[in-house]
Amino acid sequence: MGGFFKKNGSIISTFFLIAITFWLIFLILIPQLYMLDLSFRPNLPPLLRGGPDDVYTLTHYKHFVFGSETSKDAYNYVDIGVFVDTIGTAILVTIINLCFCYPIAFYIAKLATPNATRLLILALIIPFWINELLRSFAIRILFAGEGVINNLLLEMGLLDAAVNFIALDVALYTGLTYAYILLMIFPLYNALETLDTNQLEAAKDLGSSTLRTHWRIVIPHAKAGIASGSTMVFMLTAGALATPVVLSSPNTFWFTQLIYQWFNMNDNWSRGSAYSIILLVVSVAFVLLMMRIFRVTIGEVVR
Amino acid sequence: MSADVELQGVSIAFGDFYAAKNVNVKIEAGEFFSFLGPSGCGKTTLLRAVSGFLEPSEGKVLIGGQNMSGIGPNKRPTSLIFQNLALFPLMSVADNIAFSLEVRGVSKQARRKRADELLDLVALNGQGDKKVHELSGGQKQRVAIARALAVEPEVLLLDEPLSALDLKLRQKMRTELRAIQQRVGITFIYITHDQGEALTMSDRVGVMNDGQLEQVGSCYEVYQAPSTPFVATFVGENNAFSGKVEKVSKGIAKVNVEGTSFSGSIGKTTVGDPHPVGVGDDVFIFVRPESLSLAKGTKAPKNKFSADIETIEFEGNLKNIYLKSSKNKSTRFSVPSVFDTSDLIPGSTIELSFSAESAIVLPSGPLALD
Numbered sequence: 124m125g126g127f128f129k130k131n132g133s134i135i136s137t138f139f140l141i142a143i144t145f146w147l148i149f150l151i152l153i154p155q156l157y158m159l160d161l162s163f164r165p166n167l168p169p170l171l172r173g174g175p176d177d178v179y180t181l182t183h184y185k186h187f188v189f190g191s192e193t194s195k196d197a198y199n200y201v202d203i204g205v206f207v208d209t210i211g212t213a214i215l216v217t218i219i220n221l222c223f224c225y226p227i228a229f230y231i232a233k234l235a236t237p238n239a240t241r242l243l244i245l246a247l248i249i250p251f252w253i254n255e256l257l258r259s260f261a262i263r264i265l266f267a268g269e270g271v272i273n274n275l276l277l278e279m280g281l282l283d284a285a286v287n288f289i290a291l292d293v294a295l296y297t298g299l300t301y302a303y304i305l306l307m308i309f310p311l312y313n314a315l316e317t318l319d320t321n322q323l324e325a326a327k328d329l330g331s332s333t334l335r336t337h338w339r340i341v342i343p344h345a346k347a348g349i350a351s352g353s354t355m356v357f358m359l360t361a362g363a364l365a366t367p368v369v370l371s372s373p374n375t376f377w378f379t380q381l382i383y384q385w386f387n388m389n390d391n392w393s394r395g396s397a398y399s400i401i402l403l404v405v406s407v408a409f410v411l412l413m414m415r416i417f418r419v420t421i422g423e424v425v426r
Numbered sequence: 427m428s429a430d431v432e433l434q435g436v437s438i439a440f441g442d443f444y445a446a447k448n449v450n451v452k453i454e455a456g457e458f459f460s461f462l463g464p465s466g467c468g469k470t471t472l473l474r475a476v477s478g479f480l481e482p483s484e485g486k487v488l489i490g491g492q493n494m495s496g497i498g499p500n501k502r503p504t505s506l507i508f509q510n511l512a513l514f515p516l517m518s519v520a521d522n523i524a525f526s527l528e529v530r531g532v533s534k535q536a537r538r539k540r541a542d543e544l545l546d547l548v549a550l551n552g553q554g555d556k557k558v559h560e561l562s563g564g565q566k567q568r569v570a571i572a573r574a575l576a577v578e579p580e581v582l583l584l585d586e587p588l589s590a591l592d593l594k595l596r597q598k599m600r601t602e603l604r605a606i607q608q609r610v611g612i613t614f615i616y617i618t619h620d621q622g623e624a625l626t627m628s629d630r631v632g633v634m635n636d637g638q639l640e641q642v643g644s645c646y647e648v649y650q651a652p653s654t655p656f657v658a659t660f661v662g663e664n665n666a667f668s669g670k671v672e673k674v675s676k677g678i679a680k681v682n683v684e685g686t687s688f689s690g691s692i693g694k695t696t697v698g699d700p701h702p703v704g705v706g707d708d709v710f711i712f713v714r715p716e717s718l719s720l721a722k723g724t725k726a727p728k729n730k731f732s733a734d735i736e737t738i739e740f741e742g743n744l745k746n747i748y749l750k751s752s753k754n755k756s757t758r759f760s761v762p763s764v765f766d767t768s769d770l771i772p773g774s775t776i777e778l779s780f781s782a783e784s785a786i787v788l789p790s791g792p793l794a795l796d
Contacts, residue, residue, distance in 0.1 A: 319512060321508045321510055324499070324506075324512070325506070325514075327499050329526035329529060329573070329577060330500045331500065331529045335529060339517075339528075340516075344516065
């Protein structure tokens with residue numbers, strides 16, 4: 124520490140120290156610990172907090188599993204259903220995202236000329252200067268009953284009647300896939316860019332087809348990038364709120380919407396916290412499981 | 427099996443820039459042929475045209491008499507060893523070597539058997555399970571050779587594969603490459619900017635400059651009988667004196683170099699005829715450093731000049747003496763190290779001479795940069 128101060132001067136060192144401490148303690152540690160603590164407490168009116176009734180309890184977690192005490196069902200089918208749907212959809216979106224982004228990233232990293240690369244990266248970034256909510260509305264307009272896509276398909280005679288893309292959740296999947304596309308493309312691009320082009324040529328010279336070259340050479344090389352991108356996209360999709368609110372069909376409900384309801388509409392912060400913790404823990408556990416299956420270490424993912 | 431390779435009027439253009447200009451050469455089956463030239467002379471481009479990664483803009487590449495136009499690198503009977511080797515770092519040594527067999531659907535056991543055979547061939551027995559990064563530079567080199575040979579190519583193409591190795595290993599690998607070539611008996615086309623490599627390994631050498639093939643011949647020919655000033659100065663060391671022809675008789679030209687007359691043999695063209703040198707032509711007269719001798723004491727009236735000693739450089743087997751004379755910016759004179767040179771002191775003037783037979787007269791043209 125003394126060395127650090129000597130090397131960088133006291134003003135810069137102090138600023139660094141404050142910034143890092145603030146980030147670690149106030150932005151990461153305290154909110155998470157507070158939420159964890161809150162999730163084990165009963166939902167009491169402000170006056171009773173800290174009183175004799177304010178004891179640690181599993182009631183919110185029990186509610187997620189078994190439902191309310193007045194319910195006749197053995198389990199909380201509704202909430203668990205929403206949860207499973209959310210995780211399942213997030214997995215699907217991650218896979219779709221990977222399938223879309225891999226060829227784009229490969230093209231940018233290995234095939235495009237330097238000018239085309241710059242242009243494509245701009246084309247990828249600029250739409251993200253627009254707020255996520257606005258982008259979601261734009262997609263809703265595209266997919267609406269009287270929207271651009273329906274009109275175009277009707278015009279071309281490919282459809283007889285307008286398709287309700289919103290009800291089919293096509294709009295939702297598209298919106299979610301697009302929402303985090305950059306977080307998939309950039310790790311992939313970084314990984315693919317470091318691949319020696321001679322390896323592709325060597326494989327070709329040895330008789331390998333394009334498909335096999337990707338399977339045996341490119342994908343193994345990009346594995347860490349794939350893991351890193353997939354992890355981020357999965358986590359953010361599972362935790363998305365704005366896009367599902369705008370784009371989901373009336374009968375689709377995102378788990379984050381449930382959390383939002385507990386916090387804002389039902390004024391039950393403890394239950395909201397418990398649901399948040401459940402989403403966090405299950406998502407992290409799922410990612411760790413996948414990393415173990417595909418033999419990727421944490422170090423590789425965050426590199 | 428080995429095949430011959432013929433380049434017929436091959437030109438390769440990138441926009442307005444010609445990386446190769448009208449290259450014609452026939453490389454015989456089973457030959458070790460080197461393209462030798464400075465970096466940027468187009469030799470790698472030419473090799474890529476043979477391997478199929480590039481199509482010539484004009485002309486044809488024939489392998490085993492067959493026109494290769496439109497045939498991709500994976501369909502040609504060639505195998506390329508890259509300058510950086512391009513081994514697959516995430517595969518074991520054996521998987522690297524057997525990759526071409528895996529591509530063809532050969533069974534795992536058969537693949538392993540073939541990989542082991544090839545490892546024997548390149549003297550790496552029992553190293554198949556290692557990872558590429560666990561090998562030394564020379565061992566990686568041999569894995570690259572084994573991997574390229576696994577496809578049983580008729581022509582092996584090598585793009586400066588030894589350039590990353592240190593001197594001792596490079597010399598060892600030269601001998602080894604030559605031995606492997608003779609064992610497998612296929613055509614080797616080798617690209618290098620290192621004349622030592624080209625001369626020690628090859629049956630024939632093609633010297634390239636600026637996209638053009640300047641001369642093709644045996645190592646002895648390109649060294650002893652260069653046909654262009656570029657070849658004379660690029661292959662080995664040479665002293666160039668520029669002057670005008672005074673007299674021509676019986677294959678010997680008398681050249682006036684700033685007032686002094688020197689005689690030298692007239693060089694041969696690429697097709698083997700003497701260059702048509704006439705009186706009054708601008709020419710170079712080339713004398714190798716080892717062909718110069720001290721004229722001290724002798725009364726040789728011909729081919730004698732005096733020069734000031736600038737520096738003396740010790741190069742192990744040789745001593746190089748750099749001189750300055752009015753005839754030439756800098757002259758290099760080499761003697762075996764065993765010579766006593768204690769009386770040659772920088773700043774002193776010495777007299778040197780050479781025989782007309784050891785000097786070559788060629789029409790003026792571009793020299794290799796020194």
